[in-house]
Amino acid sequence: MEAIAQKIREAAKRLLSEGKVDVVIGYAKGSVPMREYPYFAYTPEEAENLTWTSFCCNNLALYTIRRPGRMAVVAQGCVSRNLVNLINENQFKREDLYVIGVNSPGMVDRRKVQALFPGKTITEVIEEPEHLLVKGQGFEQRIERKKFLRSNCLTCVQRNPVISDEMIGEKGPEGHGGNIDNVAAPWEKLIPAERWAELQETLKDCIRCYACRDACPLCYCHVCFVDEAQPQWCGKTQDEADVATFHILRAFHCAGRCTDCGACESACPQGIKMRRLTSKIEKDIRELYGYRPGMEIGATPPMSLFRPNDPQDFIK
């Protein structure tokens, strides 16, 4: 991955020194292991800090929203899909955006790695082509990269960028073999009471920090529904009804827009699996309206469109 990182740096330096863009938005190495973070390079020197590792889990499309000037964004499949979404939703113009495309090898879930070493502190993770060398206080272990992918990366259908002005490295194969429909499947087999219990179990650790919402490039409303006070749609307590209201409505607001980038789950400090909700919606949108968000510039979002023959057997 270091070879790709080097090429990203070169591209960024070139773009910045030629004055083609004002900023290159990419990832930089975090101060703790497995926590690469969104980085903004304004000068060729700053571009030296850009990196590309197995832990580039934030969705950089988020930072293009309401950002003036010309920007270049390092984009793998999901990020590019969100950029397409934003262009389709008229959040910025295609001309203002320069996409540095990268094939995503699938990002690694730091929680899955951490779970191998319960209660222990990982101090360093070294990237190898197919492996990660995990080091900590008194232990060292080489693990197979693909076994620790984020669950959304496993079910990814678009590893290559949908749009790119420049491709770093080669385009790679699509898919990791997982099927997103399997995420919602276990719930779909349950009876209603069990489903509700399962929802509570999934959300029980939620601390209402809204990191999932704030990390999501879909959530750019000026005032989010949970913040609305007159009327107040959602209480602010830890009560399960309030927590459920937040997550249900948040998931619904992603309908027809969610690209399953996994930024919400990666951002969550409590490791909540909110994809169980969004993947169900992704599936419905695909099955009912044959739509995959962010795959094509100019596509009309499915929720602002209708066809006379849309399914309506649920309406009496």
Added chain:
Amino acid sequence: MSDNAEFSPRIAAFLCNWCSYGAADLAGVSRLQYPPNIQVIRIPCTGRMSPKFILAAFRKGVDGVWVSG
């Protein structure tokens, strides 16, 4: 629960001003009898309906929600 004859559900009925609300009106004028469990909320169009309303209704304690255009 279903054998509980005492239970009288509260149902929030969101009715479109131009369709079902008119029908409700007509039903009233025609003296048609229907169960008294619904609480009618008139909305200017079914397009005004928001998922927030449905969850808000459940949060307020209704047992069912009926949206009719």
Added chain:
Amino acid sequence: MRNTYVPYPVSIKEVRVETEDKQLKSFWLQFLNSEDASAFNYTPGQFAELSISGYGEIPIGIASSPTEGRDLLFTVNKVGSVSSRLHNMKAGDIMGVRGPLGNSYPLKANKGKNIVIVAGGFAVTTLRSTMNWLLHPDNRGDFGEITFIYGARTPGMLLYTQEWTAWQQSGQANVHVTVDREAPGWSGLVGFVPTVTGDVAPKPDNAIALICGPPIMIKFTQPVFDKLGWQSDQIIMSLENRMKCGIGICGRCNVGPEYVCKDGPVFTKTQLDKLPREY
């Protein structure tokens, strides 16, 4: 030790619509328990949290003066859910008051001085309290000249008309009341508060100024005082920030190291110059 989050129960004694747009109403509140009334010791410039069960609390400046007796006067603008609910309440209804909160105008520390009061819009509330306190026979002799400058958009938006008319007539204070534009039936001053202040030209010698009004008024009044030779420590302002706890814990009214609810709302301009403009 008292739980200072629990409001004192009060009943609404009288409700009065104050302005022509009906957005401002005044409420006279009476304590249900007399021991609460004696515990509620306040001075002009302080505020209280008005509490309406089921709706919440709003911080409002106390418009009455302790020299007027035990009942409390609040004038409330209808903006949010609590104030809207309050506007629908009537005499006899029960609500809560929590306070008194915050510091107050430094009147006792400035005995012997001339006092200039500049008020804009409905920010006049705590200054009404101040005027009533200053003009009370017990206190009037402790101060020099009292100048009261007050402006509103239209005559119908002026609060406490009866009172400032009485102050004017008593000759105990120089009262200058202005409205933004000419209006039928209005024979008083016309013009914005900063202009009127410039015309009145209060002298800085042995004086303090209490300024309270919308940010735009303060912004333009400031240079007027500077020009007249006033120093920052003579200028005293009352801030307003969003509050919840009112006792310096919950953090939302934080301006730099200060909490507007506890260390304020009254600050001298000298203090404010050292703080971020987060108000």
Added chain:
Amino acid sequence: MSQKILAKDKVDAFLQGLCRDQDLFAPVMKDGKVGWGPVATAAEALWEFSNTEMSPKDFFFPQTECMMRFKNVQGDPQGMIMQAEAPLSRPRVLLNIRPCDAKAFQVLDLIFVQDEMTNDLYWRDKREKTALIGLACNDPCPTCFCTTVGSNPHGETGLDVLLVDLGDHFLAKALTEKGEALVKDLPAAAAGDEGQAAELKKAAEAKIKGGVAMDKVNAREVMELYDAPLWDRVMESCLNCGTCTFCCPTCHCFDIQDETQGEAGRRVRNWDYCMSWLFTMHGTGHNPRGTKKDRVRQRFMHKFKYIPVKRGGEIGCVGCGRCVQLCPVNIDVRKVVNDMNA
């Protein structure tokens, strides 16, 4: 104060004694995460862990806390009068709390209890009824920086008892009257124990590598730090989420809301966070901290400048490193403070 020995095979008996008339909580392993939970035996509690993922502040300042109740009955205006919620019924012991977290409570004491008016009885009640038995850190994390913000892996501030793991037994140092009562039945410490604990303390301190420098931050005026250019870069990647404030042992901002359900009503307070756009929003639409930069700056300024200015030099951070670990975009407080100090 006395120094006692808690033999490792006597821990169960010791805990049983504690449980008799108190509720006992300790760090436990829950779904692969270290969190707080009730315990009765030594085996249920964790004895080797870095720290809990979330701070234990919710024992004293729950994320959702009912403050008062009222009755929402038509025709009964008296019902609308607020009644304060009952105080804690049983005393509690927090076992194996880390010294940094205990220190944080003492910082919060300065804020929750200031004088007759600013006197949070909800906080005080729980503080007074809770004893803290700390467990010294012999293995601080790479993200720990307690020694540079006035705390210590073997710190005693705020604790009633400090346990130091000496290998085959614990040294139990009673630090307050409350602590003395808890360990009164334990045997006295041996001669070498204190020296051994001091060695471990030195070793633990030495393990803390990164840290923050505060000298220039302390010397600078509020406005100099406020206007410093660093905030433009710090705020860039920030999501304005509440993670850092919610995991923080010293963040204490809250919101108060009224809720009604049928005839029941309550006034409840919930954690709130300065990163939220809504936090300072006025009813008029004016927002004193309207930009992301304002809000990000507020958190760091509050902890490292405003609290020290206001509370006699006490820093609003204990160096637990939780926010460093949990921030979704890796905003490292150590880097920010060092930039402030640059």
Added chain:
Amino acid sequence: MFARRRFAVLKNLLEYVGIEPGRLHFSWISSAEAEKFQKTVAAVTEAVKALGPAQHMIKDIRKVA
């Protein structure tokens, strides 16, 4: 018509999280169809009655938090 898509997705989602299918009803009734209105009210009431009281989204503020 746009609403139809919203409802379809929402209904699926609510059923997915455990709100019983019979709690949420949609219908098209024109202003002339008073009889359909009458029948639908009866049907909706019956369906909800069969499910008993809804509990999920109601927060119990009486419990000690």
